[in-house]
Amino acid sequence: MSHAAQASAHGPAHGEGQQHPIKLYLVIWGLLFVLSAFSYMVDYFRLQGYLRWTLIIVFMLLKAGFIVAIFMHMKWERLGLKLAILTPPLALLVLIGLMAIEGDHTFLTRLASFGQEAAVPASVHHD
Template sequence: MAQPSMADGHDEGQQHPVRLYLVVWVWLFILSACSYAVDYLQLQGYLRWSLILLFMILKAGLIIAVFMHMAWERLALVYAILLPGVMVLVFVALMALESDYTLATRLTYLGTDP
């Protein structure tokens, strides 16, 4: 009976090089420093919140891709985990866009000031 070779594509217990993890940790540190710099520079308004959210999403993406091994998973598993989160963000954006219309409709028909 033939032994399965490592060339079959079934590398059980494959480990990634330590350099990859060190590079990811350095990037996480840099992104965290940028996030703290937003507060240190006392940026205000939409610029502040958009930068904080951008750095947060980038850090979460790195953590999911490398430490949860999503970068090496099958596409179906990636879709099963990431697609619901993306859909929630789309629904939140739609609700945010519709909120002004809802408020205007309530003010028009109910006639009260919020």
């Protein structure tokens, strides 16, 4: 059996004209709208501090995940392609987290060793 005959026997090829149901796209658009509304509600209810930023980042990552998975068709891609696209940003997030932890450690070490005056840069002091 030829390759073309095998492809037609198993249905359309993945990359050749595969159509996803319009209902899926409408549901995702609705979900993106709801997540955006939740994100705006964080400001509307005037949440502050870590709760505010945690909720904003969670809603942002959920929206980005749905956009990448559905509208960029990552849900239907092979694992190798997913890893090639998603691993570098995830590695950057890990490195940013490590730098934030190291920065906090350095700041707290300065406070413990030299006191409050040494922790504040000299350009901030107004004599």
